[in-house]
Amino acid sequence: MRVHLLLVLLLAFFAAGVTAHAHGASVLDFGAKGDGIADDTAAIQAALNAAKGADANAEGRTVFSLYFPSKPGGFYKITDTLVIDGTHGLVIYGDGALTKRGDAEATIRWYGATSKPVFQVKGGTGIPSNPNFFITFRDLTISGHPTTLPREGAMPNNLALSGIHFGTLDGQNDDSLCRRAIVENVHIFNCRFGIWSGNPDGMNTDHATVLVTGCLFSGNAQAGILWGTGNALLNVISSDFYNGWAGKAFPADAYSPQIGANIHITSGYVDIVSYTSAGKPTTADIYQGSGRVSIINAWSDAAGYFFYQASASQNEGGYHNGQITGVRHYAGSKEFTENTPHSMRITAPGMFISSCLVYGNIEVASGLSGRPVFAGINFIRPGATFIGTGVDTQRSLTVLGNAGNHAQILLGGANAGVPLTHKGTKVPQILSMGDSPTLFQVLGASPTGTGLSFHTRTDDANGGNMLLVNGYLTNTGVQPLQADKMVWWLEFGGSQGWRMRGYDPAGGKAEVPFAAFKDFGGLKVAPVAGHRSQVTFQPPAHSGPPSFTSGDFWVGTIYYDTTAKKLRVNTGGSTWVDLH
DSSP: OHHHHHHHHHHHHHHTTOOSSSSEEEGGGGTOOOSSSSBOHHHHHHHHHHHHOTTSSSTTOOOSEEEOOOOTTOOEEEOSOEEEOSOBSOEEEOOSSOSSSSTTOOSEEEOOSSOOEEEEEOOOOSSSOOOEESOEEEEEEEESSSSOOOSSSOOOTTOOSEEEEEEOOTTSOSOOEEESEEEEEEEEESSSEEEEEEOTTOOOOEEEEEEEESOEEESOSSEEEEEOSSSEEEEEESOEEEOOTTGGGSOOOSSOOSOOEEEEESSSEEEEEEEEEOSOOSSEEEEESSSEEEEEEEEEOOSSOSEEESOOOEETTEEOOOEEEEEEEOOOSHHHHHTOSEEEEEOSTTOEEEEEEESSEEEEOOOTTSOOEEEEEEEOSTTOOEESHHHHTSOOOEEESOTTOSSEEEESOOOTTOOTTOOOOSSOEEEEOSSSOEEEOOOSOBTTBOSOEEEOOTTTSOSOEEEEESEEEOSSEEEESOTTSOEEEEEEOGGGOEEEEEEOOTTOOOOEEGGGSEEEEEEEEOOSTTOTTOEEEEOOEESSOOOBTTBOOOTTOEEEETTTTEEEEEEETTEEEEOO
16 A cells, blocks of 8 residues: 555656656756757746745755756757856756767757857855855756857857856946856857856956866867956866967957967966867967966967966065976977967966976066076977076076986076076086075085086176075175085176175174175186186285184185285185285
């Protein structure tokens, strides 16, 4: 009897047209057809409203997951934006495969007459707020146009603005709040932007955090993802991109300047991991207009710039710096090699770029306030190197061991005449230029020497270069790093040539005033073409024998006695004799 009653209840449940899942539903339950003929917009929006609840805050809610079943030969025809507004824990999912192989064969397709998003995740930040929490898109294919977009000429007016839109539209209130959203195994094609996030007026948008993983963005005319503004955090993991060829086809508007990219960051924080890309974006593979970005492990076949940093966000004068590591930017095709003179442009001080193999030049446009650091950069194209004002004018380049060098460290940048493709020797080298001091400390040196050589070009420096050994610069002097180690102060560049000063801390670590350093003399290279081997020694000048309070000078030390008007040499201890 009980079994019979249970069967009757189940039959009645299915007869009502509702799926057997307690909190799940199919869009077919709300009247969607999925046949590619009927307009399914109203039916799907009704399902999304049911997921929001009667009071827009999950009260009386009937849908917690919404299923888009694939219909053989059919698709879901959308003519107006599907809005998700103030919903908690909604999972929107499909069958995860294209109906047919091809980017115009998506399960959900835009047929609107104007350019709008297919899905919009909104949610207000007023009081009381109705934010979107834990919204998930999974196993879906979305196309922003009935056919594949042309790769040349004007774009159609009815192209979907975006496949998934996090934020508001132009003319809407600028409050938007989305927390912990996931876009997983979703394919988005044929839109202006695959995913767009932010506010058209540039006001604050609180989207923290959105995870995009295992997705494909292909054939989106201006960007696969455009991300910003405000407190917006995006993680892109193991996703593929082929977009942005038509960036100049769209006039600058509330949604974007004329930038074409696979990923375009306008603000917020973006972390990109295990990234693959191709194509020929108008501006760059990854373009940073502001915000902060980190890129870890990327395989890019995209022609032109892989990374173009126009600017980065600041907070109280400090840059929001990121890192770029493990990038491979190269494709052997003729289109790639002919269109890739440069691979990266870096302008924000403090960026760290490491372990990269790139085809084109790296342009450094950073000032001296904080240099970008490059470690382990290998250039594929013969002649490719570091270029830009940060190298040629401001000397704000820091390179640690680029291609073909043996323990070479180039600190502070380089000017004309210093070959950055220089092959190092088996002896570690320090190469230094720039206005700010370079500091290094040699540990475990043997009595016969440090095993380290220091190299510079005095004729290329600007006269203000400084090297500190075992000390760091303060506003009024030099702070020793170790109380029992000599502090060396080397100056070189311009007309002054090269000079060495020293100070013995004598067991203390108090700050050393500049005037306390003893002058050991210097060298001047004759600034005459063809006579670079001529060297002039400039001994220090003192009115009497110089001395250190804690010890003797080295035997052979020379100074010029301004009182006696004679050169004097140290023969041991405090004994000085005249040279003439």
